[in-house]
Every structure is written in C-alpha cells, then in structure tokens.
Amino acid sequence: MNELEKRLLDGFQRGFPLTERPFAEIARQLNAEEDQVIGALEGLSESGIISRVGAAFAPGGIGASTLAALAAPPERLEEIAELVNGFEEVNHNYEREHRLNLWFVITAPDRDGVDRVIAEISRRSGLEVLDLPMLESYRLNLGFDLQWS
C-alpha cells in the first residue's frame, strides 16, 4: 500500500466531505491531486482493501434489523446457507465455529418484514431461528484504528 492509500485509510473513515467535489477537498488536505485520490480509492476498492466509499448507516435507523442464528446440521450447511443467502433481506451471513453455526443479519423496512423472513427460513429449513435484535449499542462506530505494523 502506498503512502496516499494509507493516509486515505487512516484519515478518512469518517468526515468524508459533503461538498460538491469531495475528492478535490480530500486532495487539498493531503497535498495531492483530485484524480490521484480517486485513483487510489479505485485501487483500494479493486483490491478489496476497502469495501466502499460511502455512508455507514445506524442499525435500526433505516428500518428494522436483527442478528439471527441457527444450528445447521453439518451435512445440510450448504443447502441452508443457500436458502438464507437467497433472501435479499439478508445482508451478511457468516459461518461460525459453534453449534449455532450460521449467523446472519436481516434488514427490512419494518419489524413485520424481519419476522416474515425469520418465519420463512424456519419453515423452509425446519430449524429454530434465534432472533437477537440489538437492544443497545455501547460503541458509536466511528471507524477503526489501523495499525501499520
């Protein structure tokens, strides 16, 4: 990673300018050119180091969401992961080392929408789906400290 890329990652996880030409504003702060900044971000994006440049939304702020988990029998894991991934309301799905081996986030316009997805996954898989919505957040996620070691 080059110096510009590191500085973009370190300094701009928040506070991205809400101005007509935000990359030019960032470039000014970093003594670079606008197209260098855009190019560096394209590179970081293409290599998967960043997932995007944009907004991180508060859970619950744009509808209802929950963290759901289920215990898929190992021989049915792929089948059930595919079933879960098939819902557009599911935006993250992780396999974890636990009896409860599938953990996924469901986001819908309202709580009824979340309930419908849970009921449908439960009905089609024949498995109990744990519904663990966030009740309180103890960290305002303002970015993540990176250590260049």
Add this chain to the structure above:
Amino acid sequence: MNGIPAIDHMDRQIVLATQEGLPLTARPYHAVAKRVGLEPQEVIVRMRRLLDQGVIRRIGVIPNHYALGYLGNGMAVWDVADESVLEMGRMIGDLDYVSHCYLRPRFPPEWPYNLFAMVHGHDRGQVLERVDKINAVMDEDARAHDVLFSTRILKKTGLRLPT
C-alpha cells in the same frame, strides 16, 4: 438504539442509491442526485441531516478488515447481569480493537449470552489474548462467555435495503 427518527421516502431513495457506495467520480453527489431526481445540493443537505440525526453514522472509506490482515475477527459474547451490563458494555465498547459492542436478548437455554463485542486482531491468538484481558477486568460480572470465530463469509453486501 432508540431515538433515531424515521426517514422519509426521499431519504430512503438516497440510502438506496448510496448503499453500495458513492461513485468514485469527481462529483459523486451529482450522480446520486441524478438517480433519485433531486438537485445535488438537496442530496448534500439531506445527507448532512441524516448524519446529524445519527441515521448515517459516518461517511468515509469503509475498510475491509479481512483484507487488512485482521483475520482473527471473533465475536465475543458474555452473560452479564442486567445491572452491570451498561458499565461493562461501555468499558468494552471503548477498547480500540473492538468495532461493535451490543446488548442483545438472551435466548435460553440455547443462548445464554446478552453482551456481544466484535474483537479484532491479526490472528486468532491475538483475539483470544484480548478477550482474556477483557475477562480479567470483568471478573465476576461475566457469568459465562464464549468466542465465536468465523470460518467463512457466506454473504456480505454493504447494506441491502429491500425495496
């Protein structure tokens, strides 16, 4: 989180148009404005309001922790007495290697844990060390704990807001 105001139809259109990220062009808000049928300045004003209201937490470069070598991302969970959970949650949420710290309902008997923290490290060993440190501070406030490591990402999209 309570107290986050409802968003209107146009806010929602903006969320939909930006959930995969802003376009990497010189005037990204112009591109968004074009998609939702607003003036660019209106998009900027609305996004600033959503940020002020806390609907948008931050706007910026969203790193991919896995690609940065934070391979040890572990979901640490504890069963903490209800009267101590606020204090413990704040303590854990303040740690710089924790990206999320949430209170969630227990689901007994299957799931006794109510406090969740995403603990990051360069490898599994470092995550476990960090969880051990947290455990030492929590002492008897944590009645039970576990760390769940992810073995695979099966799906990950920035945010999918079903229309």
